[in-house]
Amino acid sequence: MLWPFWSLQCNILAPDMIGAVVMWWPWLKDSFPHQAVRKFNSLPALPPLPSLPSSVMLVGDSGVGKTCLLVRFKDGAFLAGSFISTVGIDFRNKVLNIDGVKVKLQIWDTAGQERFRSVTHAYYRDAHALLLLYDVTNKSSFENIQAWLTEIHEYAQKDVVVMLLGNKADATQQRVVKREDGEKLAKEFGVPFMESSARSGLNVELAFVAIARELKHRSMKNPDEPKFQLHEYVSRETKSAGCCKS
Numbered sequence: 001m002l003w004p005f006w007s008l009q010c011n012i013l014a015p016d017m018i019g020a021v022v023m024w025w026p027w028l029k030d031s032f033p034h035q036a037v038r039k040f041n042s043l044p045a046l047p048p049l050p051s052l053p054s055s056v057m058l059v060g061d062s063g064v065g066k067t068c069l070l071v072r073f074k075d076g077a078f079l080a081g082s083f084i085s086t087v088g089i090d091f092r093n094k095v096l097n098i099d100g101v102k103v104k105l106q107i108w109d110t111a112g113q114e115r116f117r118s119v120t121h122a123y124y125r126d127a128h129a130l131l132l133l134y135d136v137t138n139k140s141s142f143e144n145i146q147a148w149l150t151e152i153h154e155y156a157q158k159d160v161v162v163m164l165l166g167n168k169a170d171a172t173q174q175r176v177v178k179r180e181d182g183e184k185l186a187k188e189f190g191v192p193f194m195e196s197s198a199r200s201g202l203n204v205e206l207a208f209v210a211i212a213r214e215l216k217h218r219s220m221k222n223p224d225e226p227k228f229q230l231h232e233y234v235s236r237e238t239k240s241a242g243c244c245k246s
């Protein structure tokens, strides 16, 4: 039986509250977030910073260094110690600023083990870009690249961006795949290529930045902007970084 009192209070308080808002409006206005005030005053809202979400998948045989590459890129650290295989799929987000445009990369780290293959297949079609890794110290991971590319063509979007990475370039003593062989294979399949190292950090940032630049260019579609050439960008940047000296 409290409602009559409650409604009575509302009738009394409501006009008072309107009066209070009118009286305190100059102070309230300054306390509001900028965007909200503009909306309230029916001025055109400020455009938000452009932000482009893109998904990038890391694929390749088990043990080639996908998780380590992602951790190096995200946290700037190297996961040394015992090797723990990824189970299923995992992801991390990182935002890059590419010429004033925020490109949000959602990076999917997939399990390289054969038994998880059906799980990763389901994610291919949503990927905008794929970083395909082999391990320069493991010949079979290199020989399996063709099979990975066949799988990519089968499950991914036709226009997906693919880049080949020969990882563990720091392990010079154990190297069994020459850089030239990686370059040759990449040329054969028409994909950009670079060697990388999650341990030393070689080309890790560059690989993701190159992908982000390509994806940004594709989604902005600015006719005044010259077409971004991913292959040229990668070969220019890897040369200038001095990657290719053995």
Ligand SMILES: Nc1nc2c(ncn2[C@@H]2O[C@H](COP(=O)(O)OP(=O)(O)OP(=O)(O)O)[C@@H](O)[C@H]2O)c(=O)[nH]1
Pocket (backbone or CB within 6 Å): 060, 061, 062, 063, 064, 065, 066, 067, 068, 069, 079, 080, 081, 082, 083, 084, 085, 086, 087, 110, 111, 112, 113, 167, 168, 169, 170, 171, 196, 197, 198, 199, 200
């Ligand atoms: N020397 C060297 N070792 C690396 C590098 N990247 C990764 N490793 C080592 O390689 C092993 C496998 O690395 P992971 O990143 O777990 O491999 P993965 O490709 O994610 O493996 P899965 O999860 O099974 O698909 C670990 O012992 C790492 O320490 C690298 O750039 N250089």
